[in-house]
Amino acid sequence: MMHKTRNKRKLFLLAVLTIVTVAVFWWIQPENRIDIDQQVFQVEDLSRISRVDLESDSASVSLSYDGGRWRVNDSLSADANMIRVLFATLQQARPKRRASNARQDSIYASLEENGVTVSLYENDQLIKQFVAGGNAAKTVAYFADPRSGEVYVMTIPGYRVYVSGILELPANGWRDKFVFNFNWRNFKSLQVRFPETPNENFTVSMQKDFFGIEGMADADTSRLNTYLDEISLLAVDEYVSEPALSDSLTGIRPELDVIVTDIGNRTYRLRLFETRNSRRVFGVVQAAQVAIFNQRKIQPLIKPKSFFRKK
Numbered sequence: 001m002m003h004k005t006r007n008k009r010k011l012f013l014l015a016v017l018t019i020v021t022v023a024v025f026w027w028i029q030p031e032n033r034i035d036i037d038q039q040v041f042q043v044e045d046l047s048r049i050s051r052v053d054l055e056s057d058s059a060s061v062s063l064s065y066d067g068g069r070w071r072v073n074d075s076l077s078a079d080a081n082m083i084r085v086l087f088a089t090l091q092q093a094r095p096k097r098r099a100s101n102a103r104q105d106s107i108y109a110s111l112e113e114n115g116v117t118v119s120l121y122e123n124d125q126l127i128k129q130f131v132a133g134g135n136a137a138k139t140v141a142y143f144a145d146p147r148s149g150e151v152y153v154m155t156i157p158g159y160r161v162y163v164s165g166i167l168e169l170p171a172n173g174w175r176d177k178f179v180f181n182f183n184w185r186n187f188k189s190l191q192v193r194f195p196e197t198p199n200e201n202f203t204v205s206m207q208k209d210f211f212g213i214e215g216m217a218d219a220d221t222s223r224l225n226t227y228l229d230e231i232s233l234l235a236v237d238e239y240v241s242e243p244a245l246s247d248s249l250t251g252i253r254p255e256l257d258v259i260v261t262d263i264g265n266r267t268y269r270l271r272l273f274e275t276r277n278s279r280r281v282f283g284v285v286q287a288a289q290v291a292i293f294n295q296r297k298i299q300p301l302i303k304p305k306s307f308f309r310k311k
Contacts, residue, residue: 036095036152041143043120043128046087051121057114059170077176086166090120093163095152099142107151111144116167132164141165172239179234179270179285186262190231192303193257200304204228218310227308230300231258234270236291237280246288249273254284256302275302 043049054061062073063083070078099107108131115133119126131144132154141154141163154163190204203214204224211228213219254271261267272283272293281293 036098038094040095040145040150040152041090041093041128041130041154043090046091048122049087049120049127050123052086053117053119053121054167054169055117055119056168061169061171061174063174072171072174076171076174077181078174079176082166082169082174089156089163089166092156093143093154094157095143096155097153099151099153104149104151107142108144108149111142111151115142115144116164117146118167132167134162134164138162138165170241172241175236175239177235177237178232179236179291180231180258180260180268182232182260182262182268184232186264188261188263188265190228191257191259191261192305193259194255194304195253195257196255197304200306202305202308213305213308216305216308219308220310223303223308227300227303231260234293234297234301236283236285237294237297238292239285240290240292242290245282246284246290249282249284249290250288258301272298272301275299 051062051064054063060073063078063086064071064074070080070083072078098104111131111133115131117131118129120128129146131146132141134141139162142151143154143164144151156163188205192202192204194200202216204211205214206212207214210221211224212221213224249271252273254273255275256272258270258272259267260269268286270283270285272281275281275295275298279295281295281298283291283293285291
């Protein structure tokens with residue numbers, strides 16, 4: 001009995017020593033010491049950042065603040081929610097550990113080839129720059145400091161997210177998803193055209209002190225106001241950059257053609273195709289930008305002129 005007890009104690013002590021040995025070995029590796037500068041990729045005051053450039057071999061995206069709103073590549077309105085997510089990511093991302101010594105060079109080389117160079121500016125002054133990317137499965141994110149060549153595994157404490165994901169978005173991923181980017185103070189008119197049934201076309205404009213349908217004195221204002229709300233809130237699910245698809249759609253008669261004009265005579269146009277037979281509806285925003293919508297978003301817009309007559 002005593003012999004068995006001694007053996008159990010020896011096995012227990014051996015297990016403890018093994019665990020301690022492994023822990024000490026892990027601890028003494030430089031990449032595993034808890035002495036990482038948590039501020040290595042941080043900016044002291046993100047509110048002062050006025051431009052973020054995202055450069056890769058496949059895309060070049062510049063997000064800039066013009067004093068009133070963020071823009072994409074100086075030409076398109078940016079999605080305010082995406083900008084908030086970007087800055088939340090920059091604020092919360094932290095280095096979890098250094099990449100292992102054996103893989104530092106290979107990961108850095110991969111980031112240089114396939115990653116995104118992130119440059120943060122205050123006006124025209126470069127404040128911070130790093131390279132971001134990850135593995136093929138996008139389960140581990142890496143940031144690299146180009147000054148030191150150090151590569152770190154990045155995380156947002158408390159979340160299981162691929163930190164580099166938002167930095168890899170193309171320009172279309174940053175665009176404002178609202179099709180008719182106007183407010184009611186600037187609204188002048190709305191034209192709705194049904195090329196197959198032109199007798200159902202209608203135009204909405206200000207009638208004295210309320211919106212009404214031109215030539216229809218008995219329009220149902222409740223239905224019309226609901227319709228106008230649907231128009232103003234219509235959002236794209238996805239923008240598509242395929243010139244061939246754009247060319248093919250522009251040669252087809254749309255099922256619905258919607259044009260909003262503001263008081264500055266700027267127009268916002270949407271043409272929709274095959275709105276009833278698919279869960280995904282293709283549209284052309286403005287002149288040639290192809291967009292995809294969920295059919296549920298489109299169906300409230302397929303309302304002919306007769307729909308608004310009071311019963």
